[in-house]
Amino acid sequence: MHLSRDVIGRAALGILDEYGLADVTMRRVATSLSVAPGALYWHIKNKQELISHLAELITAPLFDASRAASTPAVLCAELRRVLLAHRDGAEVVLAALSQTESPLTGRLTELVRGSLGTASDNTTDSATARAEAAAEGLVYLTVGAAYVHQSSAQLAQATGSPAPAGDVASVELAVEFLLAGYAQHS
Known part of the structure; x- marks a missing residue:
């Protein structure tokens, strides 16, 4: 999968809609995308x-x-x-x-x-x-x-x-x- 701000954002939006803001963490977003959390930081610098x-x-x-x-x-x-x-x-x-x-x-x-x-x-x-x-x-x-x-x-x-x-x-x-x-x- 090719990571981008949009892919990360869409994954985070899915977590938001299902579980709420408290569960939108960089680790959870990374897990949902099957990547290491560090991979997200190339596109999104912090929460x-x-x-x-x-x-x-x-x-x-x-x-x-x-x-x-x-x-x-x-x-x-x-x-x-x-x-x-x-x-x-x-x-x-x-x-x-x-x-x-x-x-x-x-x-x-x-x-x-x-x-x-x-x-x-x-x-x-x-x-x-x-x-x-x-x-x-x-x-x-x-x-x-x-x-x-x-x-x-x-x-x-x-x-x-x-x-x-x-x-x-x-x-x-x-x-x-x-x-x-x-x-x-x-």
Whole structure:
């Protein structure tokens, strides 16, 4: 088998979906690929980089060309959907967003900022700053809400408690509030 970042990432994503983030280790990924753990380090330097790569794989559907015309609310709904499509998906993306060297924060923020209808080359510095803050807020709101939802559902499953009520409507309402505030001040 020819190892590559993508092969390693896909194997790690399979482990993530089946067992959760706690079981995604370099050793486990290597074992699933029938290679020595050291072989992975030619392509992925450490677990933080593996998490960043997993986050890129999870969010990849958001960056296809058809999303260019999406509204911020649609992008947030799609972001939530791709996060919840993978076990611990929101936690992985949240971990990647917390890494200063991860480009994902900028990519997600730029995607949402572009959907706000602002072009940085013909807006004032304050308008650009507001658009950037709104986009970043929408990303963090969406990822954070998905993380809380996923964690609550897993806790309910582990304890035999009733599953939490779907919070989609409240997240959508919060996105609407943020967008309304942005529209009022732009």
